[in-house]
Amino acid sequence: MSSASVLCRKGKGVTSAQVTRRSNSMVSSVRVGRFSLDSRSKVLEKGHSRTRRQADRVLDDDGNDVTPQPLSQADPSGAYQAKGDRFFVEDITGGSASEQAAATGSFTLPFSRSSFGSSRLSGLSTIESIQKEILYTFSKRDMPISIPDEHKKRDTVEEEVTEEMLKEVIDVYISETDSVSLLDIPSTVMSVDTDESEAIIERNRQYAEVCRNRMGNDKYMERSMQTLSGAAKDKHVQSDAVVMVNTATSASTWDIYDALCSPVPQKTNYPEAVVDMSRSAERSMSVGSTASTATAVSSLKEVDAFGSTSGAESDLQLIMQSETFQNCLLVMEKSILGNTFQPDLAAYRQLPVLEDPDFPVGQRKEETESGGPPALQRLWAFSCELNRGRSVRSMAWNKKNTDLLAVGYGENDSGDLTPGLVCCWSLKNPTWPERVLHCDSAVTSLDFSANNPSRLAVGMLNGNIAIYDVQGREQNSHVVSSSECLKKHLGPVWQLRYNQQGLSFAGEKVEELFSVSAEGRISRWFEFNTGLDCTDVMKLKRIHNTKKKARGNNTEKTGSVLTAMTPGLCFDFYPTDPSVYLVGTQEGLIHSCSSSNNQHFLDTFRKHFCAVNCVAWCPLSPDVFLSCSSDWTIQLWKLDQLNPVLGFTSIQRAVCDIKWSPKWATIFGAVNEGQLEIWDLNSSFLDPVAVQPAAPGVTMKSLLFTSRADCVLVGDSDGQVTVYQLKNLRVGESSQVDILQDLCSEASS
Amino acid sequence: MAEVEETLKRIQSQKGVQGIIIVNSEGIPVKTTLDNSSTVHYAGLIHQLVMKARSTVRDIDPQNDLTFLRVRSKKNEIMIAPDKDYFLIVIQNPSD
Numbered sequence: 001m002s003s004a005s006v007l008c009r010k011g012k013g014v015t016s017a018q019v020t021r022r023s024n025s026m027v028s029s030v031r032v033g034r035f036s037l038d039s040r041s042k043v044l045e046k047g048h049s050r051t052r053r054q055a056d057r058v059l060d061d062d063g064n065d066v067t068p069q070p071l072s073q074a075d076p077s078g079a080y081q082a083k084g085d086r087f088f089v090e091d092i093t094g095g096s097a098s099e100q101a102a103a104t105g106s107f108t109l110p111f112s113r114s115s116f117g118s119s120r121l122s123g124l125s126t127i128e129s130i131q132k133e134i135l136y137t138f139s140k141r142d143m144p145i146s147i148p149d150e151h152k153k154r155d156t157v158e159e160e161v162t163e164e165m166l167k168e169v170i171d172v173y174i175s176e177t178d179s180v181s182l183l184d185i186p187s188t189v190m191s192v193d194t195d196e197s198e199a200i201i202e203r204n205r206q207y208a209e210v211c212r213n214r215m216g217n218d219k220y221m222e223r224s225m226q227t228l229s230g231a232a233k234d235k236h237v238q239s240d241a242v243v244m245v246n247t248a249t250s251a252s253t254w255d256i257y258d259a260l261c262s263p264v265p266q267k268t269n270y271p272e273a274v275v276d277m278s279r280s281a282e283r284s285m286s287v288g289s290t291a292s293t294a295t296a297v298s299s300l301k302e303v304d305a306f307g308s309t310s311g312a313e314s315d316l317q318l319i320m321q322s323e324t325f326q327n328c329l330l331v332m333e334k335s336i337l338g339n340t341f342q343p344d345l346a347a348y349r350q351l352p353v354l355e356d357p358d359f360p361v362g363q364r365k366e367e368t369e370s371g372g373p374p375a376l377q378r379l380w381a382f383s384c385e386l387n388r389g390r391s392v393r394s395m396a397w398n399k400k401n402t403d404l405l406a407v408g409y410g411e412n413d414s415g416d417l418t419p420g421l422v423c424c425w426s427l428k429n430p431t432w433p434e435r436v437l438h439c440d441s442a443v444t445s446l447d448f449s450a451n452n453p454s455r456l457a458v459g460m461l462n463g464n465i466a467i468y469d470v471q472g473r474e475q476n477s478h479v480v481s482s483s484e485c486l487k488k489h490l491g492p493v494w495q496l497r498y499n500q501q502g503l504s505f506a507g508e509k510v511e512e513l514f515s516v517s518a519e520g521r522i523s524r525w526f527e528f529n530t531g532l533d534c535t536d537v538m539k540l541k542r543i544h545n546t547k548k549k550a551r552g553n554n555t556e557k558t559g560s561v562l563t564a565m566t567p568g569l570c571f572d573f574y575p576t577d578p579s580v581y582l583v584g585t586q587e588g589l590i591h592s593c594s595s596s597n598n599q600h601f602l603d604t605f606r607k608h609f610c611a612v613n614c615v616a617w618c619p620l621s622p623d624v625f626l627s628c629s630s631d632w633t634i635q636l637w638k639l640d641q642l643n644p645v646l647g648f649t650s651i652q653r654a655v656c657d658i659k660w661s662p663k664w665a666t667i668f669g670a671v672n673e674g675q676l677e678i679w680d681l682n683s684s685f686l687d688p689v690a691v692q693p694a695a696p697g698v699t700m701k702s703l704l705f706t707s708r709a710d711c712v713l714v715g716d717s718d719g720q721v722t723v724y725q726l727k728n729l730r731v732g733e734s735s736q737v738d739i740l741q742d743l744c745s746e747a748s749s
Numbered sequence: 750m751a752e753v754e755e756t757l758k759r760i761q762s763q764k765g766v767q768g769i770i771i772v773n774s775e776g777i778p779v780k781t782t783l784d785n786s787s788t789v790h791y792a793g794l795i796h797q798l799v800m801k802a803r804s805t806v807r808d809i810d811p812q813n814d815l816t817f818l819r820v821r822s823k824k825n826e827i828m829i830a831p832d833k834d835y836f837l838i839v840i841q842n843p844s845d
Contacts, residue, residue, distance in 0.1 A: 253807070257807075261811075313779075315779050316773075324832055324834075325835065331830060332837055336760060336766060340764045
């Protein structure tokens with residue numbers, strides 16, 4: 001405040017001088033009643049007054065120009081002034097001001113203006129002191145008190161601070177203005193040591209005496225006075241409200257982990273097309289506590305109508321296209337189906353069935369373990385509208401993931417040559433296949449590879465063999481096809497099998513694909529130049545035998561010189577020696593052959609007089625195999641006997657498929673066109689122990705056992721693959737191999 | 750894209766499914782088969798639940814993350830598949 005008094009004194013001089021009146025401005029003193037000066041007082045400087053500074057001049061009596069100079073330059077830095085520029089509305093007595101000023105000689109108090117010109121580095125080498133006051137005088141009468149706009153303009157003018165300017169050495173001269181004491185109240189206390197103390201003590205003593213003498217003394221009289229209290233004046237100050245914003249965040253363990261370890265994924269792919277203010281505000285608020293997030297979210301719900309903003313639409317598109325969403329949908333579908341099919345799947349996997357506690361199914365009869373005859377219980381069926389009406393030709397389990405089933409569909413009932421279809425089903429979703437592969441022609445056989453579990457070989461009606469890779473989700477992911485091969489099959493490929501023969505140099509089992517087709521060739525296939533090529537392992541020559549003539553086999557010519565080929569319908573590899581295999585032909589003969597000898601058969605088993613539809617080695621007991629044929633019979637053979645050990649027949653329908661149970665050596669299943677039969681050699685030779693008739697109008701075509709569970713899968717001509725569970729089979733824990741051996745030796749003896 | 754639509758239709762036609770809601774990362778439902786008020790209700794409440802569940806799982810082990818959430822109630826079951834960009838909510842009544 002040192003400079004203020006300087007100006008005051010100057011001001012005194014001014015008012016005593018004559019005040020010259022200018023044309024557009026009047027310099028007059030202003031009396032203010034109460035003036036609050038604080039360091040942050042921001043007073044609008046009267047810009048226009050400043051520009052007319054030149055016009056304001058003060059002359060004293062002699063006509064000298066004693067116009068007070070401003071102490072600072074007129075820096076156009078209104079940066080600080082922009083904030084809270086407020087006008088001090090003084091109670092300015094307008095009209096009388098000038099006269100009073102002249103009369104009473106009251107000094108003008110300057111409006112303080114903190115020029116924050118020092119806040120910016122200017123090109124000047126000196127920085128003047130921060131607090132500068134400039135004398136501003138204005139006339140209320142002439143000029144309306146208004147907020148000049150130039151302030152705002154001045155705010156934006158800022159000099160750019162360059163690197164060089166920052167590095168410049170700036171000399172700072174600090175000067176101090178004279179000290180002005182505004183208030184000087186001398187102390188009333190003095191130390192005893194000083195010189196004047198004696199006089200003071202003397203005075204004090206005298207005063208004390210006077211006080212003592214006061215009582216009852218005529219010299220002193222009491223009289224009251226009333227002080228006038230000055231007129232109170234209200235002064236209002238208004239400042240900007242201080243905006244307070246609460247922010248809080250809680251960092252949990254994983255927040256910290258995320259920040260440290262994983263890179264924060266930037267959502268740059270989201271188009272920020274429409275971001276309305278409420279949404280961005282919501283985002284910023286969501287940093288806060290969860291409670292506020294909840295309210296913010298719920299309030300946002302009411303504000304935004306879903307799907308109506310373009311941001312939501314594009315979100316939907318992005319979501320739908322993302323890979324994880326598709327996976328997520330599949331998982332969800334499986335969960336839903338898991339709920340629906342839970343009892344069936346649990347029965348399949350031999351888990352206890354969870355009963356729904358709210359909807360107790362009391363009507364279900366709980367069959368006890370011991371009671372009841374062996375029965376088949378239907379669990380569920382794999383079917384969807386893709387394969388409605390197509391007949392199931394072949395089924396195969398995946399070798400690695402035993403929940404995956406590949407089903408090949410052939411032509412439909414009417415016999416049209418529709419393109420074939422292979423569906424890979426998963427146990428977890430019986431309503432829609434995991435993979436759908438469209439093939440060129442009807443599928444007749446398929447098999448999964450054991451070395452590459454995702455490869456599926458498919459044999460078709462037109463003789464082509466294609467190998468597909470079912471791991472990827474693309475539609476046509478077939479790897480190789482034999483359609484360009486010169487030696488490809490010309491007739492339908494009735495059976496395919498991957499066989500593991502021998503060991504390669506690396507020590508792992510070499511796996512080869514074998515096929516038997518209607519033209520009488522058994523071929524071994526290998527991949528060659530993105531195609532398949534084959535070598536013939538065996539040609540099935542027709543054996544002329546006038547005694548046993550195939551019934552209904554029109555094409556056979558008796559006594560013909562040319563050795564015609566007979567179609568082979570099925571084959572199976574010997575489990576212990578993969579180079580030996582059995583072939584069933586359309587004539588009804590079963591040949592056992594070796595892959596080392598492709599000219600002659602090792603043995604021929606004759607019994608059937610119709611086409612042999614399936615041969616199957618028993619997986620548990622060596623040298624025993626079954627064969628089934630269209631002559632309504634099933635025969636059980638031993639390898640060393642040319643005549644069957646046992647024969648079974650139940651109803652007079654052609655037996656399409658036959659399979660051994662993988663767990664029990666005495667049980668096998670057979671499918672003829674009318675029903676599914678489960679035979680237990682331990683119980684009865686004459687009748688199957690369990691029979692499941694087919695649905696009316698539907699013929700059963702193929703059969704598959706499951707390796708772990710006691711279930712069988714039956715494919716029928718309507719495209720359905722039904723899963724049945726075997727119950728109450730009354731077999732022991734052992735694999736019954738010995739029983740089978742005993743039976744065979746008994747029967748053959 | 751068509752496959753996704755097909756899968757959604759299949760889910761919708763499964764036994765007992767009452768509704769499907771897809772919610773984006775901000776908690777706004779982008780696709781639904783229920784009516785508006787229920788959708789908004791479910792989306793808001795489930796969002797909070799999933800946040801809490803995810804926070805719980807990750808607090809115990811930050812390398813872990815929530816993959817699926819099933820809430821079984823007396824009348825139905827709510828299955829939620831959360832992801833960082835979206836939630837998929839399916840409400841099923843399996844005994845229907």
